[in-house]
Amino acid sequence: MTERLFEGADWDFHTLQRITDACETVALKDLGLDVYPNQIEVITAEQMLDAYSSVGMPLFYKHWSFGKQFAYHEASYRKGLMGLAYEIVINSSPCISYLMEENTATMQTLVIAHAAFGHNHFFKNNYLFKQWTDAEGILDYLDFAKNYVMQCEERYGRIEVERTLDAAHALMSHGIDRYPGKKTLDLRAEEKRAGRRRQHEEEVFNDLWRTVPAGKSKSRSALSVERRRKLLGLPQENLLYFLEKSAPRLAPWQRELLRIVRHIAQYFYPQSQTKVMNEGTATYVHYRIMTKLHQQGRITDGNFLEFLGSHTNVVFQPEFDDPRFSGFNPYALGFAVMQDIERIVTNPEDEDREWFPDIAGKGDVMGVLRDVWANYRDESFIGQFLSPKLMRHFRMFHLHDDPEERAGIRVDAIHDERGFRRVRRELARQHDVGFIDANIEVVDVDLSGDRRLILHHHVIKGSQLNETDAKRVLQHLADLWTYDVSLIEVDANDKVLREYVVSPRPIPAAVA
Amino acid sequence: MPIHIIDRRLNPGGKSLENRQRFLRRAKSLVQGAVKKTSQERDIKDVLEGGEVTIPLDGMHEPRFRREGGTRDMVLPGNKKFIEGDYLQRSGQGSAKDSGPGEGDSEDAFRFVLSRDEFVDLFLDDLELPDLAKRKIAQTESEGIQRAGYTTSGSPANISVSRTVRLALARRIALKRPRKDEIEELEAAIAACTDEDEREVLLAQLEKLKAKTKRIPFIDPLDIRYRRFETVPKPVAQAVMFCLMDVSGSMSEHMKDLAKRFYMLLYVFLKRRYKHVEIVFIRHTDRAEEVDEQTFFYGPASGGTLVSSALQAMHEIVRERFSPADWNIYAAQASDGDNSYSDGELTGMLLTDKILPVCQFFAYLEVGESGGSAFDLSDSSLWSLYERLRNSGAPLSMRKVSERSEIFPVFHDLFQRRETVQEKAAP
Secondary structure, three states: OOOOOOOOOOOOHHHHHHHHHHHHHHHHHHOOOOOOOEEEEEOOOOHHHHHHHHOOOOOOOOOHHHHHHHHHHHHHHHHOOOOOOOOOEEEOOOOOEEEEEEHHHHHHHHHHHHHHHHHHHHHOOOOHHHHHHHOOOOHHHHHHHHHHHHHHHHOOHHHHHHHHHHHHHHOOOHHHOOOOOOOOOOOHHHHHHHHHHHHHHHHHHHHHHOOOOOOOOOOOHOOOHHHHHOOOOOOEEEEEEEEHHHHHOHHHHHHHHHHHHHHHHHHHHHHOOHHHHHHHHHHHHHHHHHHHHOOOOOOHHHHHHHHHHHHHHOOOOOOOOOOOOOOOOHHHHHHHHHHHHHHHHOOHHHHHHOOOOOOOOOOOOOOOOOOOOHOOHHHHHHHHHOOOHHHHOOEEEEEEEEOOOOOOOOEEEOOOOOOOHHHHHHHHHHHHHHHHHEEEEEEEEEEOOOEEEEEEEEEOOOOOOOOEHHHHHHHHHHHHHOOEEEEEOOOOOEEEEEEEOOOOOOOOOOOO | OOOEEEEEEOOOOOOOOHHHHHHHHHHHHHHHHHHHHHOOOHHHHOOOOEEEEEEHHHOOOOOOOOEEEEEEEEEOOOOOOOOOOOOOOOOOOOHHHHHOOOOOOOEEEEEEEOOHHHHHHHHHEEOOOOOOOHHHHHHHOOEEEEEEEOOOOOOHEEOHHHHHHHHHHHHHOOOOOOHHHHHHHHHHHHHHOOOOOHHHHHHHHHHHHHHHHHHHOOOOHHHEEEEEEEEEEEEOOOOEEEEEEEEOOOOHHHHHHHHHHHHHHHHHHHHHHOOOOOEEEEEEEOOOEEOHHHHHHOOOOOOOHHHHHHHHHEEEEEHHHOOOOOOOOEEEEEEEEOOOOHHHHHHHHHHHHHHHHOOOOOEEEEEOOOOOOOHHOOOOOOHHHHHHHHHHHOOOOEEOOHHHHHHHHHHHHHHHHOOOOOOOOOO
């Protein structure tokens, strides 16, 4: 009989080492996972709160909004409203997992299996992460960002930097490229380039040229609308990118700040698209590893029961009329679908063979799952693999709420033969970032006139922008653009629903 | 595959401190308002313990483009009885409203915890003792360090390099230490020299120069100078605050509570802000006694009222211990305004002749019953006496308080930082 990994709840660093080794064996041999090298760090509750307030990253630039986050989390933690996460894991290479020191030995095992192997495999293999993030470079880039912001504060003043960052943060959700570009991100090169760019600017700066009278400018009217839009790369939905490249009066350092915020937003973009899958993968992996360890006799029955207790809490899905309900629990949904895939692959029913001819009865569970983990995001994952059996299990139904409808909210489909496909399609759409974020793009700039920046919001299903927030964000946008900005909300038939026009605030002190 | 396990628990904490300070700085006015509001509700002893404050989120809001309204579709778990085509009442069981896509505006207030220091700092931010004019060299703990020239001995950390090098240079010039280029010149001459005899002479010369160089060091221990510091007593404004409280039978529990709250605030404010403030507690019925703070705040007492007794006591203490030439003297009196009719004259005389001339500032707080509107109709005997004095130009500040919530504003009003003290006319 194999030796137990630990007894009771206590652990020390040797225990952690043994646990990690045991998990690694199961993860690599039995599950065939492919992970970044692991780095496991034990931290205190206070450090966990610190990490919370800087979006989970070990280092970040300074900004008041993170202080606000911290104050908020601290208050709710102290009051006992909020428990802290057992772990935080960072998509970097080596993959860093933070473990709380309060965890029992069983919890540490669970957390290591969950984060250091589950999440880690997903980060390394999912196509979105491969495409959009640079695990090797992220920590160095954050370090660069932190120092750069600090230098800017020294050179240009805290207030100025804060103003720019505030504006950039407001536009962060619209600072993302949604379609793969020509090349993948290389943050290390990015950092070097920023340094070189600055150096170059300093070298070639010559105040003389500013005073040289400009030649006769090209006749602006000759520029056709088409050509002008093409020159500016319009339409452009990445607002931060557009500002960085085309805003007329930003100082170079301000452009660099926008770039930093944009890169960080982009780094987190895959995570927002794969919440269900990411957590589902990690939960499925920890479940498999823990079960295996228990089978091997390396953890006791008591510890295994403790694990099952936490596991059940994690994958608990309250029903819609439960006061605890707040949407679908990504852990529960992801884990359920993956277990269901396991069932379909090994032990399918007729219904499954009809719905999933490709994988039903294929036998190789891990092969199928690894393929799923690599090539899907939440929307396509649910759209593809949510089975009728699972819809019946969760008793899913689809509500359609049209404010025009007097009779009330219509039940559009339920978990029956007629409704399966519609329920599934709708749930998939709920997890599509493209539908969640407002679709806003820059369509034109009035170059010959008052340089007004014109944006369109394509309204979907009559859902318009919150007015107060929209005005504030536009104010930030106008401050960066330094000329008027107008946002027009249009529906599918190009009918104008509402128009906002915002002028930039006067800048108290001259900006570089 | 190597696995690194790192213990980060010993890393210095407080990584978020800087961000937190930025946040507080930005939210200062909001937090300050919240602090003041919170302190009204709390027991005065707890005010200093810091704690939770709530600020409106609005000022600290981070806007984003958010969508709202329109037709909504949602998939929910837990269907029990619905079938396709059913209609649900909107305002009914709230089945739909729980899972709105946006966050909504529900988060309108923002709660967080301030540490003790943060709280008190914000609480007392813009207060000060008015007219802290008399500055005098005090006896203790007010020493500052000041540069005081150079010395030939001291700790290596205090070596003054520039001074040392300057002295060394002077000494080298005075003693005619050969310069490096002189020697080099000579060496070059020797190398170029062809005549054997001349060469001998030159070599001897070089020898001599080198010996001299050795004899006269580049830097001699004699040259070394250290920066000298000396401690100097710093002038400190010494102040004494007299707290005069009426504890006579006519003071109801509520009034005593108001008075004690006021003094507690005063006490906290002085202790926190001024290192060199003495506080003298005097409570009086028909006779006055000087008490320690414990008795002042918590000891029971009752009896008749003679305000003059307290003023007399204060006068004596001033004469014995606090020479008006050296001390800034302040007084704060709290009373319900009742005084024996016969005592009015004496009180007025004591104030005008003895107390007010030595006082920088005299605050009078009249406490009344809660919701006491009657108390606005006719002024109490003490109030009318003081008002008369003030109208004749005495440096008196007077306020009336009848509710707990008024204490802080009144206090704030009395001790607000100001350019000129308008109450104070020349005595």
